[in-house]
Amino acid sequence: MATPEDAQADDGSDGRLLLLSDEDNVLVARQPISAGETILVTGVPVHIGKDILLGHKIARQTIAESEKVRKYGAPIGSATRAIALGEHVHVHNMKSDYTRTHIIDASDEEKSR
Secondary structure, three states: OOOOOOOEOOOOOEOOEEOOOOOOOEEEEOOOEOOOOEEEEOOEEEEOOOOEOOOOEEEOOOEOOOOEEEEOOEEEEEEOOOEOOOOEEOOOOEEEOOOOHHHHHHHHHHHOO
16 A cells, blocks of 8 residues: 555655645645655655654745745745755744744744743
C-alpha cells in the first residue's frame, strides 16, 4: 500500500505537502515531517533540518529577503531573510503583513512555559 510520502503532488513534491495555489511559493504540511528526512520539493531532494508540524509551511522555491510569501494565491507576509528551497517558513524568517509578528512570538513563548 502506498503511503503519503510515496505519493507525489502534481508539482513533484512529497505527497504530505499541499499546494493550495499554483501562484504560491510555499507548500503546507498535510502531515508532520520529521527532522532528518529527505523529501522531494518540486522534484528536488531536500533534507529537512527541523520537524515540520501539521499545517506549517515550507518554501516551494527560494524566497529572497523582502519577497512576498504567497499562500492561497495571495501574499501573507514578507521574508525577513533569504529562505532556501524546502526550508520551514514561519515567524523566524517571515513577518506577517496582517498580524504583528511579536504578538505571535510572545504567544508561542508563553505556551512553552
